Amino acid sequence: MLEAIVVVPDDFVQVCLVNIGSGTPFISALELRPLKRKLYPQANATQGLVLLGRANFGLTSASESAIIRYPDDLHDRLWMPSVDATSWTVISTAKKVQNINNDLFEAPSKVMQTAITPRNASDNIELFWEPSPLPRDPSLGYIAIMHFSELQELRGAVRQFYINFNGRYVDVFTTELLYSEATYNVIPIRGYTRYNVSLNATANSTLPPIINAMEVFSLIPTTNVGTDSMDVSAITAIKARYHVRRNWMGDPCFPKTLAWDGLTCSYAVSSAPRITSLNLSSSGLNGDISASFANLKAVQYLDLSNNNLTGSIPDALSKLTSLVALDLTGNQLTGSIPSGLLKKLEDGSLNLNRYGNNPRLCTDGNSCQSVKRGSKLTAVYVAVPAVLVAATVVALLLCIRRRKKHGPMDSSVKPQIVDGNSSLLQHKNRQFTYSQLQTVTDNFQRVLGKGGFGYVYEGFLEDRTQVAVKLRSSQASDGSDHGVKQFLAEVEILTRIHHRNLVSLIGYCKDGEHMALVYEYMPQGTLQQHIAGNGGRCLTWRQRLRIALESAQGLEYLHKGCNPPLIHRDVKLDNILLNARLEAKIADFGLSKTFNHDNAQVATNTIIAGTYGYMDPEYRRTGKPTTKSDVYSFGVVLLQLVAGRPATQRDPEPTSIVQWARPLLAQGNIEAVADRRMRGDHDINGVWKVADVALSCTAQQPAQRPSMTEVVAQLQECLELEKGGRAGGDTSGSFYTAGSGDYPYSGHTMSAARNSGVVSQESSSAYEMEVEHNLVGRVPTMPTGPAPR
Template identity: 60%
Template sequence: MEQLTQRRTMAAPLWLQLLLCIVAVACVLQARAQPDSKGFITIDCGLSEEMGYVDNATKLSYAPDAGFIDADTGTNHIISPEYVIPALAKVWYSLRSFPTGVRNCYTLRSLMPGLKYMIRGRFKYGNYDGLDRLPVFDLHIGTNYWHTVNITDSKDAVFVEAIVVVPEDFMQVCLVDTGGGTPFISGLDLRPLKRTLYPQVTPAQGLVLFARLNFGPTNETFYVRYPDDPHDRIWRPWGDKVMWTEISMASGVQNIANEDLFEAPTAVLKTAIKPRNASGNLEFTWYPVPTPKDPSPGYIAILHFAELEVLPNNTVRQLNITVNSKPLYLYTSDIAPDRIYDIALYNSGAFIRHSNYTISINATANWTLPPIINAAEIFSLIPTTNLGTDSLDVSAIMAIKAKYQVKKNWMGDPCVPKTMAWDRLTCSYPPGSPPRITSVNLSSSGLNGDISPSFANLKTVQYLDLSNNNLTGSIPDALSQLPSRTFLDVSGNQLNGSIPSGLLKRIRDDSLDLRYGNNPNLCTNGNSCQLPAKRNNKLAIYIAVPTVLAVIVSVILLLICLLKRKKQGSMNNSITPRNETMTTNAPGNNVCTDSSLQRLENRRFTYKELEKITNNFQRVLGRGGFGYVYDGFLEDGNQVAVKLRSHSSHQGVKEFLAEAQILTRIHHKNLVSMIGYCKDGEYMALVYEYMSEGTLQEHIDVGSKCNTSRLSWTERLRIALESAQGLEYLHKGCNPPLIHRDVKATNILLNARLEARIADFGLSRAFDDSNDTHVSTDTLVGTPGYVDPEYQAMMQPTTKSDVYSFGVVLLELVTGKAAILREPVPMSIIQWVRERLAQGNIEDVVDSEMLGDYDVNSVWKVADIALNCTSQMSTHRPTMTDVVMQLQECIELEKAHGGGDIASHRFYSGSSSENPNLRYDAYTTNQSTNAIQNNTTFEMEHNLKRVPTMATGPSAR
């Protein structure tokens, strides 16, 4: 007995040790699944060891990929022995392939939302499967296409790289089977970047690496990467001893502190090339690589220049740069490389698309020394505008997936793209808003355990089927709090207890169809699942019929009285319910319609409906003279903005009715749309389409804190044109024509695609252009800085009043300044621009945030249009039709300069959670030097070739 007791006493520590070992392994795996102290994530895909390793050359820690991908997803492999060579780094030996599933994804977590990250995938086929079948497949970053991997040789070691903004605290990298062979991956790297680096990268646009070249190293295996480059970019040596002479310096070149947008490392900048022919120039050419998504991709080039030679007195090295013989419009004068600092030249928007691209670095007319270049990066552009599923829905469904270990095709984004949406999920796709999950069918899916509380976080689910599983526990009452749910099936499980009272109430209200049969332990306690007895139908009829008749008679008498009291046409000052008619202020005419009477097609909301769609007016978007504007969601998931009139508002029924009557009748793509209205007793509200990017002013205002990037010139041009088209419609396309009377930057709203909409029609007035061009008023309305001086003097607004105000908006777009400048002294933007343009220098006027990326001619022309619009005399101002035509000419100038397709140059994602500080005033009517060699020999872009006749890489000339 004593011996037995001793054995038990000794056994306890052994079990404890085993348990501690399990916990330790779990902790290591968890730690490996997180970024290291630098924020780096470095993954060796297909690594079978539970522990990672440290690379000898870079000293970076490599983790196995098990912590980043679903268990039992894909298979691990080792490349064939004939492809293992001494110079090959360990990360290239193993890989993971994905023979099943259309989409398989890695999830990288603990990231910083809104930060820029460099993501790099490694691929070496190495005939791992013995089939010698080279695959072709796609890569996606989240919901956006990244690259098509096309392996052309079993020995190739290829990496692809992108820089993107990460909107959430995680990133998914997905391999997509396109029918060209089994997708696989050898390694995956993630590196955080400073927000200031690579300004071309925005939430709507990413960069895909084509080439990163280090000019001048004499050793062709001299690859520069971490730690020489703190960001772990891989710089490929590039030279041509026949064409170019290498130059170098022992000491390093510096970056400009806090101002360098690219931070090229010293190990790269200390070498350069110059032409062997002292009178020659430097040229390199590349050919675009088409993809299924972009057959003719545009490119961005970043060129680095630093003087490495001590120049004798009276010598000059000056350069200018051309792309396909056209100047690179970034600086107005030629550049001279600096002895101390790196000078980086770049383009913000893609070059005009060509069959090939040649960058030429030429000496200027004043040269005494030939040109040089130290390094270059070339990127293609990818849009990152595809909206992923609503983040709350994603969190909920991911928790459900983890709890029940769902083994379906639940990889990547649940709803996007539609062709890869998760099995047995249905989604809605509201325009301009993230998709929402509306239906989940997990019937007969082998679910075990209780009903996850995460189901209650799927706020827009209308259909939930959990039948025929092994669910236990009770039905959570939280399910009754979901307003969208109309069908719930929990039958065929092992649930117990009773049906929550909230669900019983929903059943009684006919807002829920609940099925709960075949749960042996459910509803075993008396009347716990019984619904209130239905009333006797006949008795109900006997009671209801007389009551209804009495009400009808009363209503008829009341209507007769009301009609007698309103025979002066006072119905012009009210909003009628749906299916009633509305007339306008001008007899015989109506606003922008073909008949004199128009049925009101907009939805009429009750106040209780507004409470429901705004979640009891929970989130305020903005406030103005009319009252607060609230965030809301309709039953179909569409996001809306609800402007509710405050009882203390100084703007009353008159402005409310004016805007409502106009918005029910005008329909144009550049005018904000009204979804509906509410006139419920003392409550009055207007329901608008949701404009996720807020007002134009927020994107150009120097003091705005809610923007991480400014609008490019091409975007500003497009917004200007769209706004002008909206105003032209009011002036020419409506009958009778409309004068807006409050055109300003806060009344121009932007949606997720940065498309402009004119908003706020509470001050608008109609006029009869057959007799006159103005409206007589007794009250001056508008916003200081935008008001037409003639209107101020004569109290007679005209269409030219809108033209004047729009001219001020154009000046704001050009300068990035407000309509009224406050420092050093208050001054109109019109006067400020006129004084500087009189000296003939547009650079003194243009917004510096555009970084010189514009065609000077188009900017001059827009400034000229704006000044014409703001002429003191209305007769000297153009019409909005003229303004539209001239702005279209400006866009053609910018396209010729290299602005590309302005209509789709750059877009935003548009989720309200991405930019929570955007205001909605327009809705509210105012107011490193060791070289890394052996282990990185194969870390190069194999789409770069040194043979000029190859169609996929830069060639020296």
């Protein structure tokens, strides 16, 4: 039996059992349990949890009847009894144990009503587990969750203990009477041949430590292992519509060796597989041509020949912009070939010379004519809103289809640019006329801001959705043609990138000389306004950390999640917008460029563009932007968040914030750098760490700078350490007490924990968790840790 907790971004989940060289896969049962989205925050869009062990301490029987599950646990988790009467004393209560506020795990009261403590009051509780990586798929690390509750009225006695992990002091812990509390590690634990956890009474404690329950999970990646969700929905509908009798089971494209018969898929590194060819020739298809074929947006070759298809050819097929060959030979189709397909035949972009043996099919309403051969088209990307569902999967789970909520864009997405002054922008975003924008903005009454492109106005759509309208002025950029190209570039990019930390494009206007972009409204304005102190409000240090992390995630997506990837080229405070919840989104993609994955550099030289004070010196010297150019600019942003100063300052000569801060930090003078307006509302160690990340980002040599993925990881740790510090514990071990504060907003971040330990391992019986089976074990007493602070 195997249990996994995964985030399913679509309305379906594919469970795939693959032979990895150890024998033919089989399955006896598959069960799904929906979970609240807030539960187990370590499971996110990029990783899932596989249960290594879940122990319920304090029971006196290891029988099957002692297993706690539904209805005691509303999520039907199986809490296995762990019994060792020779080493532990059992503590129990019949009273209900309450969960703390914002509990992330909801351990059931019946589990928390029992606990263990050492028989000898001077002893420690020692637990361990050993790694058991999957063949060819080593774990990304381990997450340990420990559950505590005081079950006795202490009447003046004190129960306080600290936690050691592999001999390293982590945190001090005090239980609360009849309240369930959990601690867990924020950073996955890895690299040990054995994982030891020790609970030790402090010098002030008159009672030994206790523990009620424990869980250990290994992490598995869930990125890019499943076919694009829109393609899955379309091919599944086709299968159901025509009762296709082929070996069509599981995920259509993944794994490659098990792709569905008749399908050819593309496998890009940073995006989900797409169906590019579908051969249903001689498959016994009856009835009309389903509209679901038109939802296979990446399909290039579609063969429906030698079936019994009737009715007319749907015009929707002309919307398949990647389609280069369509075979309809040998059916009973009637009517005319749609005008959209005829146009593609005439311009040579579609090959439809295979439509014979359809005696009633004509190219127009009166006669049947031959058609021209063609070549290929470009594809249009359509994003489908994803539904986040959390599920507990009880089965052998070795691969799960997965796709991000706003998935990576298809590599073939390109608008057709006819010349420098016009565009056939093919996308699903709304196109406005200039007169409509006048209505939306009440004739451009309220100005929200102004940039190089032009003024930004407040507007309201028909349903009262608030929007921001960026109207290009006639004086924008250095010339009319350049401004048009910048406009087209931004529309092209925004119609094919989707991420929670990138500003969303609602629509655009290309009406004669009038050009405008319609964005989602960001009521808190730019990050520049907040750092500059406009409005009198000063961001707290934690708010700054979250904004930094969310901005970094947006840039990481541009560098890693897009296909082709993008270099922003103008990262600065003015281009980081904040919504009503102060969540950050990167904006302004007019200068962005695609780049080559191999060297993270744009394919050709470009005009140097950007903002002084944020611009990478190496980029200024060579004229070749790279991803490390964005990293440099983001380092400047981080320094501004730390110091609350502009990117360039005059005191008395023009000086960049990097030149100003670097010598002060080299002297260890962080107090002189930190923004005094925060009034000490921060952990100075956390500020130090962010400043250090900023210095790494702004290193002179690009090779010495981290990637945005590395920056995201470091900022996640900074935010977790800040939260752990606010919870009152020592955060040196990156541990966090669940319920002591809000957990991170980011899908990238895992809520941290204050201690790590859970026991579990191989067992000859699903109902036993004893020492001899290495699920819960005792180890020799470890050295006493330092006295708690």
